Amino acid sequence: MFKHLFKMIWNKKKQNSLLIVEILLSFMVIFGVFSFALNSYNNYAKPMGFNYNHVWAISYNHTLETQNPDSVTLVYQTLLRNIKSMPQVVNAGYHSGNVPFANNHNTTGLTQKGVEVTGINNFFADENYINTMGTTMFSGRWYNKTDPVIKSEVIVVNKMLAEKLFGKADAVGKMLGDNVKTRQRIIGVINDIKTDGDYQRPAYALYNRHDTASYKWMGKILVKVTPDADAAFEGKLYKLMANTFKNSNIEIEHLDNRLVAYNKFTLVPLIILSIVAAFLIINVALGIFGVLWYNINKRRGEIGLRRAVGAPGAAVSLQLVSEAMILATLSLIIGAFFAVQFPLLNVFDLPASVYLFAMLFAVIFIYLLVLVCSLYPGKQAAAIYPAVALHEE
Structure with a gap:
């Protein structure tokens, strides 16, 4: 037939x-x-990897007239302390412009034992990042205030990048990169987080420790607030930012709205x-x-x-x-x-x-x-x- x-x-x-x-x-x-x-x-x-609920991202421009490094550092540290002292704030910290769901990417690449890895998200954050974002470490530790005085440079990588470079072996303590002049010691491996929404997979990521020289270009403050934080509190937060940075374009976004x-x-x-x-x-x-x-x-x-x-x-x-x-x-x-x-x-x-x-x-x-x-x-x-x-x- x-x-x-x-x-x-x-x-x-x-x-x-x-x-x-x-x-x-x-x-x-x-x-x-x-x-x-x-x-x-x-x-x-797959899980998001962090708790974005009640996390706000404040965008600002560096408009300080003073060029003195000590004065600039004092202003930014004072601002962060003032934000943390507000009753509705759980925690806060500085972050580079590529915050989650911002459609802003800063990518880099590296070579490890001859193997080239590209498309690595390059993040800059301070010691408050873990508590503000509600994420966890897979192994090792996050940055603390003693890290800037360590002679050798240190770095935190995400789990996905650690497995790519070192397989199932523990990446903590290993050196990252083949270039002797730019090699960094891994002090921690953070669990993967999805910064590009629910429908995108996590990407390779490097988490750099921000220092005082980074204040002029960081551009973002992540603020974890309590559930009762309302529009009135948002107005107070905006006013605090506006009084610190005159003539600055300040914008406060809620990460859950950005995710949608x-x-x-x-x-x-x-x-x-x-x-x-x-x-x-x-x-x-x-x-x-x-x-x-x-x-x-x-x-x-x-x-x-x-x-x-x-x-x-x-x-x-x-x-x-x-x-x-x-x-x-x-x-x-x-x-x-x-x-x-x-x-x-x-x-x-x-x-x-x-x-x-x-x-x-x-x-x-x-x-x-x-x-x-x-x-x-x-x-x-x-x-x-x-x-x-x-x-x-």
Whole structure:
């Protein structure tokens, strides 16, 4: 039976080629949608790694007129003490501009034993970061006030980077980098945090200890507040900042609000892909309907003759449905060849399991789509009466 069906499809290869291409394109787009969706879901299922609730990010410009380093340090330290002394403040600390969900990235790279690692997020924070953000250390410790007097430079890395560089071995105490002049000793490994929203995975990260020379360009203060902190307190906080930095552009943002906005921005590509996939699915569905309907009208004499010699209606319907499924199979074989290249070549640096499951779901989806679209035309073919079909012929 299958040999006969293949022969019939081959005899109409020009007619079926367009449908094969449509199904192939739909498979590739749906494969992309499922890959994006599965990767986003896997990232969403992972913990955020820190508590962003009731954390505010204050943006400011350095507008102090004094250039004396001691005076600048005194102003910034006094400001931080004043913020911490407010009743609704749990903790606060200075941070570089790339705070979570700010869409601001400062990336760098390094070489460790000849292995180059790029795309590392470079953060600068003070000793208050851990308590303010509510994150935890995987091993080692965070910075404290004694670190600036240590002769050798120290650094904190996240768990993801530590595993990349040192595998399962403890990274604490090891030297980071191959350049002798810029090497740093790792004093702690912090647990991974997702700074780019719920749907993005954590990235490699370096956490640098900010010093007094960093005050002029840090640009952010992270403030952990109590749940009862309201608009009135926010006004007081803004006034304190405005009195310290005259003519400065001061903005107070809530990280939970920033997260909602960032998540919406992240989902835009998935929405666009879904819309494109929907149009292609509709196009393929109409194509299958059209081709099968055309086949029924062109082959009414053939169908009537088969019915006249005793073929049941179910067999006629099965033939048309089987032809459509074989066309889908030919398209999927070609599509699977291209799709399997993604995990083999590590395209977009996604886990291989994401691509494999996306491929499986896309194959199942295409088969279901073709089956549903071919059932009704097959039923119509089975309802053709032999006498009527042969009389028309």
